[in-house]
Amino acid sequence: MSTILVTGGAGYIGSHTCIELIRAGYDPVIFDNFSNSKPAVLARLNRITKRNIPFVAGDIRVKEQLEAVFDAYSIDAVINFAGLKAVGESVQKPLEYYDNNVNGARVLLSVMKERKCFNFVFSSSATVYGEPDSVPLTENSPVKRANSPYGQTKVDIEFMAEELQKAVPDFSMILLRYFNPVGAHDSGLIGEDPRGIPNNLMPYLTQVAVGKLPHLNIFGNDYPTPDGTCIRDYIHVVDLARGHVAALEHCMNRSGVHIYNLGTGIGYSVLDMVKAFSKAIGRELPYRFAPRRPGDVVQCYADPSKARNELGWSAQKNLDEMAADSYNWQKNNPNGYDN
Numbered sequence: 001m002s003t004i005l006v007t008g009g010a011g012y013i014g015s016h017t018c019i020e021l022i023r024a025g026y027d028p029v030i031f032d033n034f035s036n037s038k039p040a041v042l043a044r045l046n047r048i049t050k051r052n053i054p055f056v057a058g059d060i061r062v063k064e065q066l067e068a069v070f071d072a073y074s075i076d077a078v079i080n081f082a083g084l085k086a087v088g089e090s091v092q093k094p095l096e097y098y099d100n101n102v103n104g105a106r107v108l109l110s111v112m113k114e115r116k117c118f119n120f121v122f123s124s125s126a127t128v129y130g131e132p133d134s135v136p137l138t139e140n141s142p143v144k145r146a147n148s149p150y151g152q153t154k155v156d157i158e159f160m161a162e163e164l165q166k167a168v169p170d171f172s173m174i175l176l177r178y179f180n181p182v183g184a185h186d187s188g189l190i191g192e193d194p195r196g197i198p199n200n201l202m203p204y205l206t207q208v209a210v211g212k213l214p215h216l217n218i219f220g221n222d223y224p225t226p227d228g229t230c231i232r233d234y235i236h237v238v239d240l241a242r243g244h245v246a247a248l249e250h251c252m253n254r255s256g257v258h259i260y261n262l263g264t265g266i267g268y269s270v271l272d273m274v275k276a277f278s279k280a281i282g283r284e285l286p287y288r289f290a291p292r293r294p295g296d297v298v299q300c301y302a303d304p305s306k307a308r309n310e311l312g313w314s315a316q317k318n319l320d321e322m323a324a325d326s327y328n329w330q331k332n333n334p335n336g337y338d339n
């Protein structure tokens with residue numbers, strides 16, 4: 001079976017994807033520098049999968065470290081989750097974001113080219129669509145200049161992959177545009193473990209639910225939406241992980257550029273999320289309305305039909321499962337991973 005190098009595999013989405021890769025018969029090799037994850041995730045993954053998943057500590061910007069992995073394993077494809085992802089931090093530290101994300105992807109692609117490993121799966125984002133002209137978003141919706149350095153690294157890496165594919169046509173560039181990943185594995189053993197006060201809605205909600213934060217601040221209730229709060233396409237991380245497997249199965253060794261939206265196609269408002277979460281925990285979650293957050297798009301949700309038609313993949317888990325699994329993870333691990 002094929003061996004898949006999972007860079008950033010110790011992180012939130014990467015760890016869930018390793019489980020689904022194993023379930024589908026692939027052999028993942030995790031490569032991570034733990035800049036935003038903890039070694040404890042590896043033992044949890046081994047417990048869930050009853051396997052000893054190979055792990056290599058390293059940084060995708062360091063060519064020799066990547067070459068050592070390609071020397072040690074016969075890698076058939078790479079899924080690149082390794083990246084920094086905090087929108088606000090990227091505004092403060094743009095050079096770090098370009099270096100880690102864009103330069104990291106450049107080094108990784110150069111090693112792949114050298115080693116003739118031509119299957120590249122990239123964690124892109126709906127952020128490449130900017131403020132959408134219309135929803136739902138298809139893969140043909142215009143890609144715009146992003147409104148943060150983080151978002152621009154996604155646009156730039158997509159372009160770099162496309163340009164390289166033109167120059168080296170053997171490459172299969174699989175660009176997956178995630179909508180809003182939430183939820184956790186139903187074992188409660190792995191999940192999202194942000195540092196400090198969470199920036200994103202779901203981890204913030206889970207911390208309110210376990211009493212670590214007093215209430216949710218809802219950023220804006222005067223948007224032109226039915227209840228005045230912003231709309232997003234929240235997708236369960238296990239569905240998202242399965243989307244990677246489906247994309248690999250369809251696109252591996254099929255040269256070209258393959259772009260897919262990974263979302264559910266359903267837009268929920270912030271207040272819908274609060275309701276679903278309150279239902280999952282059996283009591284009302286406290287919230288307050290606060291000013292709009294600069295840079296927020298009003299509504300963003302996918303047309304997921306291309307992935308359904310071509311990959312045979314669609315999201316299966318509903319909002320109640322997303323809320324229940326997020327809460328289960330947080331409840332079992334109030335302080336996230338220990339180390």
Ligand code: NAD
Nearest residue numbers: 008010011012013033034035036037059060082083123125
């Ligand atoms: P995460 O921070 O949990 O995982 C990223 C992993 O990459 C971490 O384990 C981190 O230690 C590692 N890493 C970072 N830089 C590295 C480097 N230079 N070398 C080696 N390892 C490195 O984030 P996530 O939520 O799992 O996101 C994974 C990818 O998906 C990221 O590229 C992110 O931008 C993208 N994405 C995430 C979301 C989201 O909402 N979570 C949405 C769209 C796209």
Ligand code: UFG
Nearest residue numbers: 125126127199200201202204217218219230232270293296
């Ligand atoms: N929100 C609140 N209160 C909070 C946190 C968020 O009201 O404490 C609201 C936001 O204003 C937004 C919605 O909840 O309306 C979702 O916010 P998130 O931060 O969870 O998600 P975003 O859609 O803003 O951002 C996500 C990723 C980014 C990525 C972007 C587009 O976090 O990395 O999707 O793909 F760039």
